[in-house]
Amino acid sequence: MDCATLMLWCLLIPAGGALLIAASSQLPNLREGMTLLTAASLLATVVALLRHPQALQTPALILTTPFGGLQFELRAEPLGLLFATIASLLWLITAVYTIGYMRANHESHQTRLYVCFALAISSTLGIALAGNLPTLFLFYELLTLSTYPLVTHKGDHDAVSGGRYYLGILISSSMGLLLPAIIWTNQLAGTSRFVAGGILPADLGGVSLVLLLLLYAFGIGKAALVPLHRWLPEAMVAPTPVSALLHAVAVVKAGVFCLVKVLLYVFGPQLLRDSAAQQLLLALAAGTILYASLKALQQDNLKRRLAYSTVSQLSYVILAAALLSPASIRAAALHIAAHAAGKISLFFAAGAIYTAAHKSRVSELDGLGRRMPLTFAAFAIASLSMIGLPPAAGFVSKWYLLQGVAGQQLWWLAAVLLASSLLNAAYFVPIVHRAFWRPETKPPHQPHGEAPWPMTLALSLTASLCLLLFFWPNLPLELANLLPGVTP
Amino acid sequence: MNLLPLLPVLLPLLCAPLCLLVRGATTVWALTCACTLACFASSLLLAQSLWHGGAALPYALGNWPAPWGIVYHIDALAVLLLLIVTGIAAVTLPYARRSVAQEIQPRDIPLFYALLLICLTGLLGIVSTGDAFNLYVFLELSSLSSYALIGLGQRRRALTAAFQYLVMGTIGATFILIGIGLLYSQTGTLNIADLAGRIAAIPEAAYGHRTLITAFAFLTVGISLKLALFPLHLWLPNAYSYAPSVVTVFLAATATKVAVYMLLRVCFSVLGNRFVFEQLTLGKILLLPSLAGIVIASLVAIFQYDIKRMLAYSSVAQIGYMTLGISLNSEAALTASIVHLFNHALMKGALFMVMGAVMYRAGSVYLNDFRGLGQRMPWTMAAFVLGGLSLIGVPGTAGFVSKWLLVQAALQHRWWPVVLVILLGSLLAVIYIWRVVETAYFNPLHEIEHGTAEAPPSLLVPLWLLVGANLYFGFDAAWPLQLAQQAATVLRGGL
Numbered sequence: 005m006d007c008a009t010l011m012l013w014c015l016l017i018p019a020g021g022a023l024l025i026a027a028s029s030q031l032p033n034l035r036e037g038m039t040l041l042t043a044a045s046l047l048a049t050v051v052a053l054l055r056h057p058q059a060l061q062t063p064a065l066i067l068t069t070p071f072g073g074l075q076f077e078l079r080a081e082p083l084g085l086l087f088a089t090i091a092s093l094l095w096l097i098t099a100v101y102t103i104g105y106m107r108a109n110h111e112s113h114q115t116r117l118y119v120c121f122a123l124a125i126s127s128t129l130g131i132a133l134a135g136n137l138p139t140l141f142l143f144y145e146l147l148t149l150s151t152y153p154l155v156t157h158k159g160d161h162d163a164v165s166g167g168r169y170y171l172g173i174l175i176s177s178s179m180g181l182l183l184p185a186i187i188w189t190n191q192l193a194g195t196s197r198f199v200a201g202g203i204l205p206a207d208l209g210g211v212s213l214v215l216l217l218l219l220y221a222f223g224i225g226k227a228a229l230v231p232l233h234r235w236l237p238e239a240m241v242a243p244t245p246v247s248a249l250l251h252a253v254a255v256v257k258a259g260v261f262c263l264v265k266v267l268l269y270v271f272g273p274q275l276l277r278d279s280a281a282q283q284l285l286l287a288l289a290a291g292t293i294l295y296a297s298l299k300a301l302q303q304d305n306l307k308r309r310l311a312y313s314t315v316s317q318l319s320y321v322i323l324a325a326a327l328l329s330p331a332s333i334r335a336a337a338l339h340i341a342a343h344a345a346g347k348i349s350l351f352f353a354a355g356a357i358y359t360a361a362h363k364s365r366v367s368e369l370d371g372l373g374r375r376m377p378l379t380f381a382a383f384a385i386a387s388l389s390m391i392g393l394p395p396a397a398g399f400v401s402k403w404y405l406l407q408g409v410a411g412q413q414l415w416w417l418a419a420v421l422l423a424s425s426l427l428n429a430a431y432f433v434p435i436v437h438r439a440f441w442r443p444e445t446k447p448p449h450q451p452h453g454e455a456p457w458p459m460t461l462a463l464s465l466t467a468s469l470c471l472l473l474f475f476w477p478n479l480p481l482e483l484a485n486l487l488p489g490v491t492p
Numbered sequence: 493m494n495l496l497p498l499l500p501v502l503l504p505l506l507c508a509p510l511c512l513l514v515r516g517a518t519t520v521w522a523l524t525c526a527c528t529l530a531c532f533a534s535s536l537l538l539a540q541s542l543w544h545g546g547a548a549l550p551y552a553l554g555n556w557p558a559p560w561g562i563v564y565h566i567d568a569l570a571v572l573l574l575l576i577v578t579g580i581a582a583v584t585l586p587y588a589r590r591s592v593a594q595e596i597q598p599r600d601i602p603l604f605y606a607l608l609l610i611c612l613t614g615l616l617g618i619v620s621t622g623d624a625f626n627l628y629v630f631l632e633l634s635s636l637s638s639y640a641l642i643g644l645g646q647r648r649r650a651l652t653a654a655f656q657y658l659v660m661g662t663i664g665a666t667f668i669l670i671g672i673g674l675l676y677s678q679t680g681t682l683n684i685a686d687l688a689g690r691i692a693a694i695p696e697a698a699y700g701h702r703t704l705i706t707a708f709a710f711l712t713v714g715i716s717l718k719l720a721l722f723p724l725h726l727w728l729p730n731a732y733s734y735a736p737s738v739v740t741v742f743l744a745a746t747a748t749k750v751a752v753y754m755l756l757r758v759c760f761s762v763l764g765n766r767f768v769f770e771q772l773t774l775g776k777i778l779l780l781p782s783l784a785g786i787v788i789a790s791l792v793a794i795f796q797y798d799i800k801r802m803l804a805y806s807s808v809a810q811i812g813y814m815t816l817g818i819s820l821n822s823e824a825a826l827t828a829s830i831v832h833l834f835n836h837a838l839m840k841g842a843l844f845m846v847m848g849a850v851m852y853r854a855g856s857v858y859l860n861d862f863r864g865l866g867q868r869m870p871w872t873m874a875a876f877v878l879g880g881l882s883l884i885g886v887p888g889t890a891g892f893v894s895k896w897l898l899v900q901a902a903l904q905h906r907w908w909p910v911v912l913v914i915l916l917g918s919l920l921a922v923i924y925i926w927r928v929v930e931t932a933y934f935n936p937l938h939e940i941e942h943g944t945a946e947a948p949p950s951l952l953v954p955l956w957l958l959v960g961a962n963l964y965f966g967f968d969a970a971w972p973l974q975l976a977q978q979a980a981t982v983l984r985g986g987l
Contacts, residue, residue, distance in 0.1 A: 068967045068968060069968075069970075070893055070966065070967055070968055070969045070970070071893070071969045071970055071973045074893075074896060076967075138887065141887055142887040142888055145886050145887050145888075146887075146888070149881070149886070156934065159933075159934055163934075164930055164934045167930075168926075168930075171922070171926065172922070175884070175919075175922050176919045176922065179884070179885065179886075179915060179918045179919060179922075180915045180916070180918070180919055183895070183896075183899065183915065184899055184903070184911055184915060187896060187899045187900050187903055188903055190900070191900065191903055191904065
């Protein structure tokens with residue numbers, strides 16, 4: 005199969021899977037089978053695309069042209085392939101986990117959840133493979149809309165109000181800031197296609213540059229820069245598998261992915277290097293890292309703590325990309341992968357704890373590690389990755405990031421990173437400590453062990469992925485080495 | 493001589509009296525249905541011959557040549573409007589049977605269809621004619637019939653709404669008549685092409701001709717009343733909310749569009765682009781009401797509990813987008829405005845059809861009536877969501893194409909405040925649309941109110957046709973855009 009067909013299948017398989025899932029709503033086993041089958045075939049397609057020798061040389065696949073000057077097209081490039089691989093791999097693992105979670109917790113409207121999940125993945129793949137800004141925008145909005153029913157899944161007051169934040173912030177930032185930014189770019193550059201090294205004219209004035217960069221940075225609300233981060237903790241009302249895949253991987257990663265892509269393929273490293281716009285973005289990202297870490301420290305609800313940790317980790321990616329040195333761009337790509345594996349393990353663990361022990365607060369976790377050793381081992385590994393310690397994936401990306409910072413001798417950024425690592429340790433280590441070393445305050449009503457096996461299997465897989473990426477970081481690195489700004 | 497340019501106007505005019513003769517709800521409905529379909533078909537044929545021929549299609553009534561006789565003149569803009577009006581009519585009529593049977597007294601049904609056809613005649617006549625006085629005649633034809641149509645609404649307040657519209661509409665029509673009279677006094681002709689030529693030839697026209705300015709003032713204010721330009725919109729929310737559902741669908745999707753057409757014709761084809769913008773600063777005159785309309789009407793929409801009324805206010809805001817495009821005085825903006833005219837007919841048609849379907853099942857369209865409809869009427873509410881997304885301007889819908897073109901046109905001149913208002917309108921639309929969506933999907937149905945089921949297929953199929961059009965024209969806007977571009981070029985170049 006040629007590359008263009010493969011790209012099209014990447015979008016069609018999850019979308020068609022959604023139809024099959026909806027059609028088999030009466031037979032839960034068949035429906036779950038469909039989900040697994042769709043996820044597995046999507047992963048196979050993405051891997052085929054990844055290994056395709058001509059994947060990066062193929063010309064854009066034009067989906068449709070609403071009118072001259074506006075085109076929807078797909079195109080594979082290294083960062084997009086990396087993102088597509090992560091999303092489809094983790095979807096398969098999450099599908100296993102979701103089945104365990106939904107059945108154990110007797111959730112309602114399961115079909116709707118699986119359908120929206122598949123549609124969200126289809127949109128995510130669309131974002132990953134978008135060939136120009138309008139396509140990116142199209143799938144970005146579709147992702148917001150298809151995840152809204154997931155966030156509000158419970159349908160109670162909290163869910164509706166969380167959904168309001170989610171939709172309100174994401175739609176208003178994208179329609180109000182991202183859309184004009186795209187149209188403006190289209191006018192300045194005469195094209196909106198992603199070109200390695202940027203499309204904006206080199207003589208763009210300083211004020212316009214700052215304004216445009218701010219429009220993108222805040223327009224892409226999914227990247228959760230402060231003060232547009234509020235939707236993320238609010239969206240934690242969703243069932244845990246949704247939080248895991250969408251709010252640790254697909255949605256937030258789509259946000260930082262879009263921003264990195266815009267930095268590398270619209271602005272281009274040349275234009276931004278040493279500009280006021282770059283300094284501003286660095287400051288924003290650094291501020292977000294510190295602020296969110298401090299907020300995370302105050303949260304007692306485990307999922308909310310993870311949410312704030314996500315906000316801060318996303319800004320690592322933005323910071324790394326904004327530094328624009330070869331090492332730091334590698335760090336950005338690696339951290340997208342590392343954080344995805346780590347954060348999904350943490351969320352899986354939180355969901356497993358909720359399912360097995362019905363506990364959602366950090367203060368309730370005393371002694372739980374002895375009842376659920378696998379879960380908390382996975383949690384510990386993922387925490388190491390978040391803090392940036394070996395032998396976990398987060399260490400590799402932080403290593404490259406520090407190289408980038410040291411290369412440009414931005415010592416204040418090094419200080420920010422150090423402080424943030426300490427803060428990360430301060431809000432993750434106590435959890436692990438409580439679970440393993442503190443005695444249980446009172447015994448549970450019913451003695452329990454680990455969560456159902458699909459959930460434990462899934463979280464063990466993602467935790468091993470954290471370790472694998474430390475020992476073999478080559479796959480993401482090879483793709484990262486092809487990015488503009490890395491290759492001379 | 494080819495009769496085709498006359499057909500869309502002639503057919504409903506001939507069918508209307510037949511409706512009164514036939515009497516018998518189903519027969520009358522079938523006759524009207526066939527008539528609107530024939531109108532739509534002839535409009536399509538007209539579009540096709542214009543597409544191939546390129547130039548405008550003239551038709552001289554009674555074979556009297558141009559300056560003396562009345563001429564019909566179909567150019568790109570007229571074809572686009574013909575397609576909108578006849579297309580909406582052709583979709584609305586199949587929808588009308590069930591809805592009208594429920595909302596209108598049986599003895600009034602033949603009258604209703606006759607009035608609808610007369611209204612259609614008037615709207616199509618305004619679009620087709622090349623004669624200024626003829627335009628006024630058709631305007632009155634459509635207006636008078638629409639007052640009566642609105643008055644047929646179920647609730648007694650429909651009568652006051654119709655009366656309010658009658659008063660405002662008559663003032664508007666009178667202003668238009670005075671304006672046309674003043675133009676006639678200066679030029680001695682009523683043929684639009686001829687008028688344009690003679691006005692251009694008046695030597696004083698270049699530096700402010702008092703009578704012309706007065707005529708322009710009367711015409712603009714009169715037409716603005718008809719098109720419900722903020723703050724002359726006060727008749728519209730009442731008229732739309734109390735009229736029968738079918739009438740609201742039809743008028744919301746066509747009547748204001750035809751009024752915008754009149755504004756375009758008078759400003760560009762009669763008075764000329766340079767005259768209205770350089771002498772009379774039409775740009776500034778329209779700009780402020782448009783911007784204010786977008787913001788204020790959207791804000792008011794957020795606080796409405798009658799959802800039909802909410803959509804009516806949203807229409808006022810959307811009209812602001814159209815006049816905004818005119819006021820920016822560039823070809824790109826005018827094109828955007830004409831494209832939005834087309835797209836808005838599609839989205840508001842679909843949304844008001846949802847209102848009709850809810851009215852059919854629940855009996856009224858207050859916000860409370862939408863509780864639980866997400867489960868009870870899944871197809872209807874899904875159509876509402878998609879229509880609403882188009883109104884917001886989410887990519888993949890027709891609304892996105894309008895927003896893109898408008899923002900692009902405003903950015904060309906670096907008019908950031910205008911861009912800001914356009915996008916603010918979108919964000920406000922999110923709020924008022926989502927209020928309904930949340931109620932429909934997250935609030936449980938009252939236990940006592942059972943029996944609400946999905947709307948019948950005869951309501952759903954036309955509704956989804958319009959929703960499908962909203963999606964289709966979001967992915968392939970080539971031909972409305974091309975017609976709009978052609979129209980904008982002709983308008984700005986003068987006739």
